[in-house]
Amino acid sequence: MLAVFTTWYDRLPMGAPTSPVVANFYCIELDRKLTLTVRDNRFVYSRYADDLTFLSDIAFTNDSIVRITDIIHDAGFTINSKKFRINSYNSRQMVTGLVGNKQPNVKRSYIRTLRAMLNDIEKNGLESAAKKHFRYYANESINPMLVNEFRRRLLGKIQFVGFVKNKSNPVYKKLINRYRKIFAIANA
Structure with missing residues (x-):
């Protein structure tokens, strides 16, 4: 059945x-x-x-x-x-996208990518960073829904770091605090 x-x-x-x-x-x-x-x-x-x-x-x-x-x-x-x-x-022992030698962790390249995304927003603005992220919008204005999707993805990726590393981890705290500062959010 x-x-x-x-x-x-x-x-x-x-x-x-x-x-x-x-x-x-x-x-x-x-x-x-x-x-x-x-x-x-x-x-x-x-x-x-x-x-x-x-x-x-x-x-x-x-x-x-x-x-x-x-x-x-x-x-x-x-x-x-x-x-x-x-x-x-x-x-290095990778399992389902996580490094797992002693305890679960995310790859350094994942953290570097998040930092680069945050830098791009700070330097060039959210719409420009979203365009780079989605890569297929060259000269046309980007759909506001895609900008919001980019923002949600970025937050989700940062929250994933907090889930894997722990919310008290300094790397997570720096990432989430930068996100909150950029978007002037008290609690993300």
Whole structure:
């Protein structure tokens, strides 16, 4: 019955609001087995939709990799070899767009881009910065709705930094305070 309400032409649609719930339901046994296996091997396991992540301070052995892949295959999943990788614990570990070595973090380039967007607004004005952001408006005046969309995107990106790093983080505080100053907002 669940399949009737959550599929479209016998397929689970990408991005549907029901997709995470269905994925979690389908992965209950997989998550349980992997959690038990990694606990025995001093690994940490997490899953975001269909992205599985295993972290450890010690090297992964061939035996542990085989055991993990067997559990995944036994649950009816296949591993995309193009996305499968093993990183040492001291290398940059990117997972779903976040750096995750010791704790979740955003890439420095993400912060630099936000600073550049704020600088552009301060130097050239909101409309000019929005034009650069959307890139396809050369000489014509930009739609006010796109200017507002640019402003909302910028705030959303800054709030994402606060979510990942924490709202008390100095990097987040500087970004949000600059945003508030530019737009003369007490609480963004």
